[in-house]
Amino acid sequence: MTFDYDLFVIGGGSGGVRAARIASAEGKARVALAEEYRMGGTCVIRGCVPKKLMVYASEYPGMIEDARAYGWKVEAGAFDWSHFRSQLEVELTRLENAYRGTLKNAGVEVFDQRATVADAHTVALADGRRVTAKHILIATGGKPFIPDVPGAELGVTSNEMFHLEALPKRALVVGGGYIASEFACILNGLGVETTQYYRGAQILRGFDDEARGHVSTAMQAAGVTIHCGTDILRLEKTAGGILAVATDGTEREFDLVMFATGRSPNSRGLGLEALGVEFGRKDEIKVDGWSQTSVPSIYAVGDVTDRINLTPVAIREGHAFADTVFKGEPRQADHDLVASAVFTQPELGAVGLTEEAARAQEPIEVYVATFRPMQTLFAGRQDRVLMKLIVSTASRKVLGCHIVGPGAGEMIQLVGIAVKMGATKEDFDRTVAVHPTMSEELVTLRNPVRRG
Ligand code: NDP
Numbered sequence: 001m002t003f004d005y006d007l008f009v010i011g012g013g014s015g016g017v018r019a020a021r022i023a024s025a026e027g028k029a030r031v032a033l034a035e036e037y038r039m040g041g042t043c044v045i046r047g048c049v050p051k052k053l054m055v056y057a058s059e060y061p062g063m064i065e066d067a068r069a070y071g072w073k074v075e076a077g078a079f080d081w082s083h084f085r086s087q088l089e090v091e092l093t094r095l096e097n098a099y100r101g102t103l104k105n106a107g108v109e110v111f112d113q114r115a116t117v118a119d120a121h122t123v124a125l126a127d128g129r130r131v132t133a134k135h136i137l138i139a140t141g142g143k144p145f146i147p148d149v150p151g152a153e154l155g156v157t158s159n160e161m162f163h164l165e166a167l168p169k170r171a172l173v174v175g176g177g178y179i180a181s182e183f184a185c186i187l188n189g190l191g192v193e194t195t196q197y198y199r200g201a202q203i204l205r206g207f208d209d210e211a212r213g214h215v216s217t218a219m220q221a222a223g224v225t226i227h228c229g230t231d232i233l234r235l236e237k238t239a240g241g242i243l244a245v246a247t248d249g250t251e252r253e254f255d256l257v258m259f260a261t262g263r264s265p266n267s268r269g270l271g272l273e274a275l276g277v278e279f280g281r282k283d284e285i286k287v288d289g290w291s292q293t294s295v296p297s298i299y300a301v302g303d304v305t306d307r308i309n310l311t312p313v314a315i316r317e318g319h320a321f322a323d324t325v326f327k328g329e330p331r332q333a334d335h336d337l338v339a340s341a342v343f344t345q346p347e348l349g350a351v352g353l354t355e356e357a358a359r360a361q362e363p364i365e366v367y368v369a370t371f372r373p374m375q376t377l378f379a380g381r382q383d384r385v386l387m388k389l390i391v392s393t394a395s396r397k398v399l400g401c402h403i404v405g406p407g408a409g410e411m412i413q414l415v416g417i418a419v420k421m422g423a424t425k426e427d428f429d430r431t432v433a434v435h436p437t438m439s440e441e442l443v444t445l446r447n448p449v450r451r452g
Pocket of ligand 1: 174176182199261262263308342343
């Protein structure tokens with residue numbers, strides 16, 4: 001049987017674009033890709049990239065304060081949100097065009113419309129056309145999940161945060177994960193009176209307990225009001241804003257309520273159910289280590305599979321799929337020891353096991369340094385940095401590293417290499433410090449603070 005394409009990719013985000021490019025340019029396959037919105041996906045258009053630019057924008061007031069402490073005669077002045085928003089749009093358009101250029105140069109045919117799956121080898125385009133493909137890759141990502149509380153429609157999600165007409169005076173962020181905590185810091189930095197409600201006992205569940213506590217304390221010291229053990233019962237429109245009725249008995253008014261209560265895979269309505277593609281409990285598409293679904297011609301990568309929902313992971317999954325199927329180089333994406341960073345202020349960088357998980361696994365030694373970094377100490381700030389290594393007592397391997405402080409995201413990328421290589425505590429110790437830096441503390445940790 002002959003097909004119109006060797007590969008049809010649905011979704012132009014990080015995973016889909018990488019798979020399409022490699023399959024076409026290196027695998028010499030005939031490839032098409034459909035995207036119903038803007039090219040680049042969540043990461044580029046409404047996630048990591050605009051978020052990080054907002055983080056940068058929100059850090060300037062603190063920097064200007066520090067600059068004054070260093071002797072500069074400067075005033076912060078007012079923040080012009082509409083100027084920032086239009087500059088952000090220019091940058092996103094530039095990136096979107098870069099993605100389009102990459103696909104074009106690789107010889108991928110792009111359809112700017114929605115596509116669904118009609119059968120195991122047929123894609124139905126929104127304009128009524130049908131095309132066939134030997135393989136179909138689902139890379140449709142995820143979408144914000146909003147809890148089913150009365151008045152939820154009065155709230156927004158991270159999708160809308162980049163398009164606000166104006167910054168609110170009072171904002172409530174609901175949730176305690178990556179997105180909630182990052183946006184609470186961004187809004188606070190931009191001068192918005194910010195409150196965060198989280199239903200659990202401590203924000204950033206899943207990260208190392210000590211690191212979570214450190215971030216939470218620093219966020220509160222910087223001005224974010226965090227209420228743990230608190231959830232929304234209902235939202236009501238009022239003359240002055242939105243009234244949030246909470247489980248702790250409080251009723252408070254805000255100008256903006258943002259739900260950052262998790263994301264769900266964008267897997268339904270694509271026609272996959274009728275073909276017998278298997279789904280998991282959270283609606284994720286079930287795949288094996290090769291990213292293959294229960295229908296052999298259909299593969300899936302990225303957030304729609306809910307493995308590790310990070311852009312670099314989706315890219316690796318897309319690349320491994322293309323290498324395997326189109327280049328004859330069978331390779332599975334490696335999901336072990338993936339480092340990540342939460343761009344709160346201060347940042348949290350982590351790789352490997354938390355102290356809690358490591359202790360449950362085997363006997364460990366815990367090394368911790370907390371200190372006030374030179375730059376902000378001089379400016380009179382109280383900010384403290386946390387550096388933490390979890391070491392296996394038996395093998396001496398560093399099982400986990402957790403950093404809270406400025407540049408933690410950059411630092412953990414490099415520590416990630418050492419941990420991935422299986423470095424021991426003694427390997428860290430025989431590495432000479434770079435002075436004066438914050439990260440030198442990682443190679444000068446002398447005595448364990450705890451054993452367990
Ligand atoms: P997370 O899973 O990190 O956090 C979701 C939060 O919402 C949790 O605090 C959760 O509480 C809470 N929640 C879930 N359901 C409800 C509910 N019904 N009512 C109240 N609260 C609820 O998801 P995010 O949306 O923040 O981020 C999604 C993913 O995107 C992340 O897991 C991450 O992989 C990725 N991401 C990565 C970033 C980075 O690398 N810097 C930045 C942003 C996102 P509980 O803990 O109790 O379950």
